[in-house]
Amino acid sequence: MSELRFDNQTVVITGAGGGVGKAYALFFSKRGANVVVNDLGVSHRGEGASSRAADVVVDEIKAAGGKAVANYDSVEFGDRIIDTAIKAFGRVDILINNAGILRDVSFKNMKDIDWDLINMVHVYGSYKCTRAAWPYFRKQKFGRVINTASSAGLFGNFGQTNYSAAKLAMVGFTETLAKEGAKYNILSNVIAPIAASRMTETVMPPDVLEHLKPDWIVPLVAVLVHSSNTSESGGIFEAGAGHVAKLRWERAKGALLKTDDTLTPQAILAKWNDVTDFSKPSYPTGAANFLELLEKAQDVPSAPAGESFDFTGKVALVTGAGAGLGRAYALLFARLGASVVVNDLINPDPVVQEIKKLGGKAVASKASVEDGDAVVKPAIDAFGRIDILVNNAGILRDKAFTNMDDDMWNTIMSVHLRGTYKVTKAAWPYFLKQKYGRIVNTSSTSGIYGNFGQANYAAAKLGILGFSRALALEGAKYNIYVNTIAPNAGTALTRTILPEDLVQAFKPEYVAPMVALLCSDKLPEPTKGLYECGSGWFSKTRWQRSGGHGFPVDVQLTPEAVLSQWKKIITFDERSDHPEDSQAGLKSIMANMSNVSVVSNAAIVVTGFTTKDARSGEDLFYNESTMFIRGSGGFGGSPKPTARRAKAATAAYKPPQRKPDAVMEEKTSEDQAALYRLNGDYNPLHIDPDFSKVGGFKDPILHGLCSFGVSGKHVYKTFGAFKSIKVRFSGVVIPGQTLRTEMWKDNGTVLFQTTVVETGKPAIAGAGVELLSTGSKL
Structure with a gap:
């Protein structure tokens, strides 16, 4: 395979003074590109400034015969950074938005500056640099953009609600850029790298960082931005320590209910298994066909009556509740017994009066969500508490990215993303104090999948999901549950093109029951969910991750090597999983x-x-x-x-110096690892030769628990049932080798050890069981 070259192309890299950014800069210069090394020279917290970081990298590139210039501007001045490229090299072909800082702190202790600085660097900075490069990309009908997310954004992370929000915002932003840029050969992808940097060195030990060198990230990015890539755009990739995988959205088939008065929270709850049923999933790139779903819903029988929900004694605050979805939420909560705070910047009073005429309790909150304290204050003043928060307020400033300006971007971010943060921050102390809170935040299918003309809206809406996922982790300990919805409801436009009966079925009133259910105490999966809903249809959406490919860690990774395994990296097959968080698989x-x-x-x-x-x-x-x-x-x-443990757990189980009482041998089959894999242990170390080499094994090894199971079976067959078993894994077994278990009985205990016959090496040592019966089977 020929070497991927970037001759005569100009690459702009932000945050290139160290870590992954520096690795990008050095690589692209070696492959023939002109490089703009941008770095403000701040600390990992975004403090201070220095030109040294960028200068050092530029000097290193020039010393090696490459071409590079430095830029010291903050990414909020993206136009200056791109202007540096134009003045020095006359063009810009590739933009890698890599600059980043950390301001980690628990949500309880987070200050506005922690939120605002993260948003400015990661979100606004990426927008500004991309917006400045976009006209050049369009004119030359070529452009490549790499945005940077993180696992904190994809899954949420404790103490990083700001960072998680910003990083998942990059996914929505990228997906929209991909759709808008396709016509002009502008491809955009987003990566979630795991690599050592000035940021990660503050949270990871040195021995871990050694295996997370930035060099493992660069080859993936090189493949994505090369001119030979003409189709991979809007992709989401994970990379680090030699492993590369792709993610995509997976949507459950969902539950379909008739859009009439029987569509209630209890009706959705009765269909919850359907809401979360991924047995027949879809892999969408846009919103569901709601018109088709609505037509199917008309043929569904009305839902049977169930036990009604009761929110008596609860106080619910709904933002943007003066009309539309917010009004529907407020009215339903009132009907179900809650005291309601109706927030609206323009006029919340009509909805307040509407609730009171129904015999409910309600007060107005006339304030912008940008002033969270002012929004929450009426709840405390009138009712002394707040139990439920529905962040619903929103506006639109749609425009093609090439025509978007800073005001459009910032206005959307202020209302949707920062407004959600500010109102939640104001309510949080009350939730913590009472050890109870229910939050529903509002995303959008435009955020989840991207949408033409909504780069600002998509970024904000998916940023809200990142915020929600991190917040859910922090709140769970205190009985504060956080979920996110992507609702669909009728608009003035749908009324002009659809029959009246269908218009009625699109009503916000048919989304409201889902919000009430998410705010109840009856939800089977109480927190951190993402749900699409509307037109009588309710569905959960989650990540699917490809099995990817693991490259040997003792061999330098190249773009050519990545390209050689590209099909495996992007293929979603039986190796795929569905990560929810860092503890996926232990649900x-x-x-x-x-x-x-x-x-x-x-x-x-x-x-x-x-x-x-x-x-x-x-x-x-x-x-x-x-x-x-x-x-x-x-x-x-x-x-x-220090902890109290069972005696058997700490027993030495040293075999006696005499002939074993029993010996049993069993040859494993060459496909033993593949068979054991059916138990659900999909670790590629045991099936994929390339991945096993990453772990230092020439051939895939048998699961340790499989050898454990074979040994336990030998003891069981010889001495009968046991109530506890303990082993120490002391060596590896290759499928096809023979296991020899030697056993010694000592009253109610059997000591044993297992060796590999072909090599004579131990596989299991220090092992023993406690028998259920002391009677001998010898």
Whole structure:
């Protein structure tokens, strides 16, 4: 494969004074590009300024024979950065929006400056640089844009509500750019890199950072921005430590209910399994066909009556409640017994009077959502508390990106994203104090999938989802639940083109029941969800991630290597998963750190898992996992275990110096790992030769738990049932090798060890079981 070159092209890289940005700059200069090295020279918190960071990189490029110029402007002055490229090289072909800072703090302690600085650098800065480059891209009918998200944005992260919001905003922004740019050969993609930088060095240990070198990110970006890429646009990619994968949205088939008076919160709850049923999913790039769904809903029988929801004693605040969706939410909450605070910047009084005529309780909150304290104050003054917050207020400033100006961008951000933050921030102390809160935030399909002419709106709306996901993590401990909806309802436009009966079925009143359900105490999945709804249809939306490809960590990764595995990287097959957070895969197992002790410069971490019956809540069994972590000691922990543990968990189980009482051998099959994989352990280390090499194994190894299971079976067949089993993994097994289990019985205990016959090396040692019966089977 020929080398991917960038001769005579100009690449602008923001935040290129260090970390991933510097790696980009050095790479593209070596591959023939002219490089603009932008760096303001601030700290990872966005403080201070220095030209040195950019100058050092430029000098390094020039010393190697490359072409580069420095730019020291803040990304909020994106026009100056792009102007530097035009003046120095006469063109701009590739823009990599990489600049970033961190202002991590719990939401309770977050200040406006923490929110505003993150938004300015990550969101507004990316917009400004892209907007400045866009006319040149359009004129030359070529442009490539890389925006930078993060796992915090994709999944949410504790202490990073600001950063999570900004980073997921980049996804909505990118998806819209991809749609607008397609006609002009302007391709835009977004990456979520995991790499060492000035930011990550504050939160990750040195030994971890060593395996997260920026060099692992660059080859993916090179493939995406190369002229040979003519179709991959609007993509979302994860990359780091040699692994590259793609993400996309997956939508459940959803529940369909008749749009009449029987469409209630309890009717949706009765269909909740359908709302969250991903057995027949779709993979959309835009909003659902609501007209088609609506026609199908007309044929659905009315929902049976169920137990009515009761919000008596609860106080619900709805922003933007003077009309439309907000009004429908306010009226429904009032009918269900809640005291309602009707917020609207223009005139909330008509809705307040409407509620009072129904016999409900309501007060007005006439304030902009940009002044969150003023919005929340009437709730406290009138009712002394706030239990429910529905952030619904919104406006539109739609315009093709080439014609969008700063006022359009900032106005949308101020109302939608910052307004959601400000009102929530004002309500948060009350939620914490009463250990109760329900929040529904409003996204949009324009944000989830991007939409032509709505780059500002899409960024803001998906930023709200990132905010919600991080907030849900912080709130869960305090019984504060946060969910996000992407609603569809009728507009003045739909009334001009649809029959009146269909117009009525698009009414906001048919979205409101979903909001009430999300704010109740009856939701099976109480927090962090994303739901699309409208026209009698309600569906959950989530991520799907490709299995991707893992490259060997002992070989320098190149764009050509990435390109050679491209089909595997972007293919969604049986290896795909659905990550919800960093603990994906442990949804039904309650895990807790039960023990950490110090041994010299290492730490021993014991993690306990209790598996419960999902229906009854009854404990089924308990597992422990003990890990010896080198180089993680010295933190002042106890040199001895501190938690109370079962005697069997700490038993030495040393085999006696005599002939085994029983021996059993079993040859594993060459497809043993593939068969064991059916249990749900999809770790590619055990099936993918390339990935196993990343782990330092020439061939894929058998799952340790599979060897464990075979050994346990040998004990069971020989001595009968047991109530506990403990092993220590001491070596690897290659599928096809033979396992030999040697066993010694000692009253109610059986000690055993397992070796690989072909090599004579131990696979399991220090093992033993407690028998249920002490009677011998010998």
